[in-house]
Amino acid sequence: MEAQHTALPPKPGEPITGHSLQTFFPGYFALVMATGIVSVGAFLYNMKQVANILLCANVIFYIVLWAVLIFRAIKYPTDVWKDISSSSRGVTFLTIVAANNVLGNQFALMTSYKDVAIFLWEFGIVLWVMITYTFFIVITAKEPKQGVEASLSGAWLLIVVATESVAVLGAIIAGEMVHKDVTIFISFCAFLIGAMHYMVFISLIIYRWLFISMKAELLTPPYWINMGAVAITTLAGSRLLMYSHNHEWISGISYFLPGLTVFFWAFATWWIPILFLLPVWRHIIQKVPVKYDPQYWSLVFPAGMYAVATFNFSKALDLPFILPISNIFIYFSITAWVIVFAGMLREFIRFLHSEKSL
Template sequence: MIDILMKQAKHLFPGSFASVMATGALAVGLNLLGFHGLAPILIAVNTVLYTVLWLMTLIRLFRWPREVRVDVVSHSKGAGFFTLVAGTAVFGSQLLLTGGCIMIAKVLWFTALILWAVIMYTFFTAMTIRKEKPPLEKGFNGTWLLSSVATQSIAVLGTLLSPSVHQHQDILLFTSLSMYFLGSMLYLPLMALIFYRFAFVRFSYGELSPPYWISMGALAITTLAGSSLILHAEYFPLINEITPFLKGFTLFFWITGTWWIPLLVILTIWHYGFHRPPIRYNPQIWSMVFPLAMYTAGTFQFSKALQLPFVSVLSEGMAFLAVGSWIVVFLAMCTAILRSFGKMGDVK
C-alpha cells in the first residue's frame, strides 16, 4: 500500500483536493436542505479522501520537492494548490454542520488560514518575479479563480464557527468579513481576464477544461459567504451596520453565478457533444461537481438571508444534479484507482 502511495504521490495533481471540496460542499448543501441521511457516509468518504491526499502531498513534498517547486511556479498548475486551502476549510464546514465537530473545525480553520497565507503569497510572488512567462492562452485558466474560492472558504467556516466562539468572536467575524471582501476582489480582475480569453483569444475545444466551471463555483461560495455573514450579523455590530450593502453585494454575485450556468452548460455540450473527446476520469472533473454542490448551499442560504423563499426552489433542483454528478464522478474515480492497482499488480 505504501509503495503504491509513493508511486502515485510523485505525479499527484496539484488540484487533487477538489474532490474534498466537492464532497464537503455537497454535504453542506444537503444538510441545509434537511437531507441528513447521507451525512455519515459523506463524512467517512471525505475523511478518507482528506487523509490520503494529505499523506500523498507530504510524501511528494519530502520525497520529490523538485516536482512540487515546478508545479508551484507553473502558471497553468500552480493555482491548483489553493484546493488544499479550500478543501481544508470546506471539510471543516462539513464536520461542523453535519457532525457537530466544533474543535476539529476550529483546528481546520486555523490550518486553512496558515495554508492560505503560504500558498497565496508564494504563488503570486512566483507569478510576478518569474522571468519567462507564457502567453495568456497557455498560462491562464479557470484554476486561478481558486484563489478566490480558497479565500471565501475561510470566510464561510469562520462565520459558521462564530456562535461557538465566546472569546475574540469579534476578531473571528472581522477576519471572515475581510476574507469575504478580499475573495470578492480577487474574483473580479481574474474574471475579466477569463472574459478576455473567451472573446479575444483563439479558443479550441480542448482548452475548455472542467476548471472553467470554477467561474460559477467561485460566485456560489461568495454567495454562501455573504449570506452566512448576513445571517450572523447579530454577533458583530459592524456586520449589522453594513447589512444592506452586504445584501446588495451578495445579490450581485448570486445573479452573476446563476447567469454563468446556461453558458457553461452550452460550452460543455459543445466540448463533449460536438467534438466527442475520449471520456476518462481526470481529477479536474471534480471542478465541475464542486460548483453544482456549492450553488445548492449558496442559493439556499441566499434565499434565507434575503428572505426570498421562492429562490430556494433552485437549490432543491440543483441538489439532484449535484448528487447525481458526485456519484458518477466518485464511481469513475474508484474505477480509475482500482485499474491503477491492477496495473501495478501486473507489473509485479
C-alpha cells in the same frame, strides 16, 4: 545508476492523470471540496444518512491526500517545486485551503465537534497565507512567463474560492469564538478580498475566452469554477448576513451586504446556461472524448456550492421563491458526485491492474 525523470506540467487541454506519486495532481484536494459541499447540501435537505456517509468519507480523503502530498514532497521535492512554480498548475495547490475549510464547515454544521471546526479555520488561515503569497511571489518573479493562453484557466479562480472559504467558515464559527469581533472582521475582510480577486480574474478569463483562440480541448472542467467562485462568494455574503441579524458590530455594515450578495448570486446564475451548453459543443459537436480526469471534481464542487449558496441566500434574504433552484442543484450535484466517483474508482482499479501486469 538509475536515471532520474522529471515530470512536466501538462500542456493546455491535456488530461491530468496523476497516476504515479511523482506526477500526482496537486489539485486533487478538489475531491475533498466536492465531497464536503455535497455533504453539507445533503445535510441542509435533511438527507442525514447521505451527509454523514460523505462526512466520514471526506475525513479519510483529507488524511490520505495530506499523506500523499507530504510523501511526494519528501520523495520528489523537485517535481513539487516545478508544480508550485507553474502558472497553470501551481494555483491548484489552493484546493488544499478550500478543502480544509469545507471540511471545517462539515464539522461546524453537522457535528458537536466545534473545536475541530475552529482548529481547521485557524489552520486554513495559515495555509491561505502560505500558499497564496508563495504563488503570487513565485509567479511574479518567474522568467520566462508562460503567457495568458498557456497558463490562464478557470483554476485561477481557486484564489477566490480559497479566500471566500475562510470567510464562510469564519462566519459560521464566529459565535463559538472568544474574540467574536476579530473573527467576523477577518471573515468580512476575506469576503471583500475574494470579491475583488473575482472581478480581476474573471475579466481576464472572459477576455481569454472571447478574443484568444479557444479550442474545445481547452474548455476543461475547471471553467465551472467561473460559477463556483462567485457562488461561494454568495455563500460568504449570506453567512455574514445571518450573523449580522444578531450581532451589533457587523449589523452596522449590513446595509450594503444584501445588494452585494444579490449581485454575486445573479452573476453565478448567469453562468449556468453557458456552462451546460459549452460541454455539448465540446463533447458532442467537437467529439472530445469523455473520460475520467481529477479535474472533474472542479465541476462537482461548483454545482454543490451553487445549491448550498442558493439555499442560504434564500434564507438570509427571505426569498423563498428561489429555493426550488437549490432543490434542483442538490440532486444534480449528488448525481455528478456519484458519476465522477465511479469514474475515479474505475481508473484506480485499471491502475492497479496495470501495476500487477508489470
